[in-house]
Amino acid sequence: LFGLPDQAAHERVLLATDPATGLKAILAVHSTARGPAFGGCRLWHYDSEAAALNDALRLSQGMSLKNALADLPFGGGKAVILKPQGDFDRPALFAAFGRAVQSLNGAYITAEDVGTTTADMRGLQAVTPFVSGIPRDDAFGGDPSPKTAWGVFVSIQAGVRLVLGRSSLDGVRVALQGLGAVGWHLAEFLHRAGAKLVVADVDAAKVERAVAQFGAVAVHVGEILAADVDVLAPCALGASLNAQTVPAVRAKLIAGAANNQLATPADGDALQARGICYLPDYLVNAGGIISVAREYRGEGEEAAVMAEVSKIAERVEELLQRVQKADSTPARVADDWARSKLVTLG
Ligand code: NAI
Known part of the structure; x- marks a missing residue:
């Protein structure tokens, strides 16, 4: 795939496409040694597929290091969606992305990153349970x-x-x-x-x-x-x-x-x-991933999350x-x- 050497370091890289919605996304699972690969989803205009792949590979590797250093029971992964040119149906695009996340059967858990919102994550929830960063009335959650x-x-x-x-x-x-x-x-x-x-x-x-x-x-x-x-x-x-x-x-x-x-x-x-x-x-x-990880595990509570984030010091x-x-x-x-x-x- 595009001949980038970095790829060998990754467990799995999925190129997901859906012509009906214009989805083109790369889901990179760098490591699941510590647990499912956890990392956000970026929606960005890339100049080329190679640039998007490079971003996904670098970011997912970074998530492995971030999650490990934060002592989280998760591996590292990241997804990038290549922003379609012109107008597009955002909920449909994210539904298609959610199906791609779901196809990895929990090897990758997603959340917000640059260009994606809590509303996008809420939309994904209808398609896959492997998502976090969703505001809830009855529990901790939301924007990291x-x-x-x-x-x-x-x-x-x-x-x-x-x-x-x-x-x-x-x-x-x-x-x-x-x-x-x-x-x-x-x-x-x-x-x-x-x-x-x-x-x-x-x-x-x-x-x-x-x-x-x-x-x-x-x-x-x-x-x-x-x-x-x-x-x-x-x-x-x-x-x-x-x-x-x-x-x-x-x-x-x-x-x-x-x-x-x-x-x-x-x-x-x-x-x-x-x-x-x-x-x-x-x-x-690492504060954001600490937050969405706790939310995902149902262990979220504002004070506890803030205390864990403060440990970064x-x-x-x-x-x-x-x-x-x-x-x-x-x-x-x-x-x-x-x-x-x-x-x-x-
Ligand atoms: P954002 O998209 O909300 O903010 C980025 C800001 O940078 C925007 O206001 C944009 O106009 C500005 N910007 C873009 N190019 C610039 C330039 N050349 N010079 C000055 N400003 C420029 O993104 P967010 O969520 O604040 O994330 C910022 C960075 O932190 C990203 O690299 C993201 O991957 C990283 N990050 C974010 C986390 C989160 O919880 N949101 C968690 C961990 C990392």
Whole structure:
């Protein structure tokens, strides 16, 4: 399939098509060693099928590491739906996608990701039980993004203390790339804690709101990664830290929600060489999967979920201790740590 070498690392990759609805989706099951592969579904306009496959493979592998490091009894998987051109029947498209999820018989469980909503997940529920992230009147559930944002927030708090040596976020300058579902909640948490925000988003209305509500300073999207700040929080899309952007980063700490922030492992090394601490995305952004996993297992309750998400800060602390001992980078140490947990649970 498209000749991408990465594929060999995955247990199963399904290309699902449905001409009647225009569905073209890739469901990637990276690992079920710890349990069913759990990870969101992205709806995105891709330039090519190869680009969609590459995204699904990278994201599903990242979910294996994320779920393992968060000690969840789930493996890693992810689905991407190639957004049809022009108008399309959204409920019908998601029903067709739900049938594809169902055809994997529980090897893959889906939830929200970029481009998909709680309403989409509710629609899927009519077709398959292997879905989470659904608001319910009688039980915990729904949009995972506030929980993701909380996990990123506690990671920034821990990093500010341990890396920057500052006891609180009061007056700490944070650059936020992306004010979407996660970025907006993160901005709220940071503002409440006294941080000074610098923000950028391709959507000017979101930027205007952040300026009005949080007193944020707006910069151009092309300048946010190089902003003169203490902390950089990438909360847009992946591969923002690459050979072009890394040399310009001025923050000393990077912790954000976006998946696959490093374009290549070498970019993590380059950050370290510049004295910048990069907290791996899949460690700090696990709040959402912790939330939908608890919901799926029927163990959800707001306080318990928040307590579990808050534990991400302890893992950040442990990671930084491991990094010191290993004389390596946080990205490489986290990878080894997560891979050591990719084992069948007893
Ligand atoms: P979203 O689509 O709601 O927000 C993304 C925001 O980034 C949008 O406001 C968009 O306009 C903006 N954006 C896009 N390109 C940009 C650019 N070049 N510069 C600045 N802003 C740009 O997505 P969401 O849910 O907030 O997710 C953000 C990231 O976090 C994604 O990479 C996602 O995979 C990841 N993530 C999200 C989780 C969740 O619970 N929603 C969980 C774990 C990871």
